[in-house]
Amino acid sequence: MRGVKFGFRLPNVRGYSSFNYLKDLAEYGESLDFDSIWVSDHLLYPENYGKLTAKSFFFESLTTLAVLSSLTKKVVLGSAVLLPLRNPVLAASILSTIDHASKGRLTVGFGVGWYKPEFDALGVKFEERGKILDEEIEIILQLWSKKKINFKGRYFSLSLSFDSKPYQKPYPRLLFGGKIKYALKRIVKFGGGWIPTFLSVSEYKDGLDRINLACKDLKNKDLLFAIDLPTYVYKGEPDKEDIEFMTKWYGKKKEGIKRLGIFGNYEEAVERIREYMDIGVKHFVFSLIPNYKERLMLEIIKDRVISKL
Numbered sequence: 001m002r003g004v005k006f007g008f009r010l011p012n013v014r015g016y017s018s019f020n021y022l023k024d025l026a027e028y029g030e031s032l033d034f035d036s037i038w039v040s041d042h043l044l045y046p047e048n049y050g051k052l053t054a055k056s057f058f059f060e061s062l063t064t065l066a067v068l069s070s071l072t073k074k075v076v077l078g079s080a081v082l083l084p085l086r087n088p089v090l091a092a093s094i095l096s097t098i099d100h101a102s103k104g105r106l107t108v109g110f111g112v113g114w115y116k117p118e119f120d121a122l123g124v125k126f127e128e129r130g131k132i133l134d135e136e137i138e139i140i141l142q143l144w145s146k147k148k149i150n151f152k153g154r155y156f157s158l159s160l161s162f163d164s165k166p167y168q169k170p171y172p173r174l175l176f177g178g179k180i181k182y183a184l185k186r187i188v189k190f191g192g193g194w195i196p197t198f199l200s201v202s203e204y205k206d207g208l209d210r211i212n213l214a215c216k217d218l219k220n221k222d223l224l225f226a227i228d229l230p231t232y233v234y235k236g237e238p239d240k241e242d243i244e245f246m247t248k249w250y251g252k253k254k255e256g257i258k259r260l261g262i263f264g265n266y267e268e269a270v271e272r273i274r275e276y277m278d279i280g281v282k283h284f285v286f287s288l289i290p291n292y293k294e295r296l297m298l299e300i301i302k303d304r305v306i307s308k309l
Contacts, residue, residue: 001309005283007036008298009080009228011290012059014042014049019059019067025294026068029075032302036076036107038228038285039064041083044118052248053290062094069102077102080195080228080285081111081177084133085122088156091136092143093164095172104167109195110137110186111177130182131155137174137190144171175226180207188214193224195285198260201272205279226283227276230261233269233300246289262286266304273309 008029010022026037041061065077077098082091099106112129113119119126135153142149143162151158166172174192176183183194184207194211196204208225215223230250232242243254250257257263262272273284286301288294 001277003282004277004309005035005076006286006301006306007034007038007076007078007283008286008288008294008301009038009040010064011288011294012061012064013040014045014053014290017057017290017292019057022059022064023067023071025298026075027071028295029298030072032298034075034298034302036078036283036285037068037072038078038080038109041079041081041085041111042113042115042118043085044115044121046115049249052245062091062098065098065106066094066101069098069105072102072105075105076107077105078107078175078285079109080197081109081175083111083113083118084129084136085113085118085124086136088136088139089143089158089160089162092140092162095140096144096164096166099166099168099172102167104172106166106168106172107175108172109175109177112182128155134186134189137186141171141190173224175224177228180210183207184210184214187211187223191223193226195226195228195283197228197287198230199227200259201275201279204276204281208280224282225280226285227281228285228287229276230257230263231269231286231288231297231301232257232261232263233297233305234265235300235304236265242289242291242293245291249289266300266308269301269305270308273305277309 011017012022029037039061061079068077095108112133116126132155135155139151139156144166148161174190175195176186177195247254262269288297
């Protein structure tokens with residue numbers, strides 16, 4: 001298990017919980033010695049998720065990370081993943097501020113998203129979001145590493161000096177979500193690493209092989225291979241209400257969730273994590289179903305799963 005890290009995703013979107021619940025869960029997770037805490041980046045979501053939880057609270061991702069930077073002391077704070085919904089100059093400044101507030105504990109995951117209405121609401125062209133994201137990343141990295149930038153692209157044209165540099169030098173670790181076809185291009189260009197979700201062991205291995213092949217000649221590569229997995233671990237038999245909730249939440253049958261995540265009793269969970277570790281996963285992010293049992297699930301994962309690896 002050398003070098004492998006474990007974190008979890010806070011339920012800040014698709015919401016049901018109060019902000020105090022998020023804060024308490026983050027502090028509790030750190031007290032259990034989890035290595036990282038992650039947030040999702042959405043402003044809107046399909047209404048059926050709110051109906052499942054009976055409440056509908058949404059908490060913006062970067063504001064949430066800013067609060068967590070003062071509440072926590074040692075955990076990595078990550079976005080999984082940050083969408084191209086913000087002006088890149090503003091995003092660079094906010095991320096730098098969080099990195100300073102946390103004294104260098106920020107990891108930035110980028111991705112393209114999938115829910116068209118939130119892009120429409122902000123006037124971002126959904127069909128061109130991948131190209132927009134690429135320009136935004138390039139601008140952010142230039143802002144972080146140069147005193148002055150002159151950038152002229154298809155979506156942005158900037159000439160400015162920028163003093164809001166990150167705490168980490170030259171900047172925080174980058175990760176890229178999504179399908180390997182698109183993530184691979186960004187990893188080759190920008191470095192960092194990969195953090196997909198809902199991938200089986202074989203699918204992840206295929207992506208990992210493609211990344212290693214494409215990046216074999218890169219100098220000073222320091223790639224991190226992470227994965228965000230739906231997680232439900234139980235003793236004996238699973239709770240029927242939890243299973244019903246989970247299948248509705250993920251829109252998949254139990255067998256599908258089990259193939260694409262960590263779903264099983266203690267022994268099965270340990271074995272599944274080992275399978276991912278064996279192919280090269282170095283950082284696990286556990287996505288827990290939002291049913292007010294996250295604290296218990298974190299305890300189970302820590303005491304019954306991670307301790308056995």
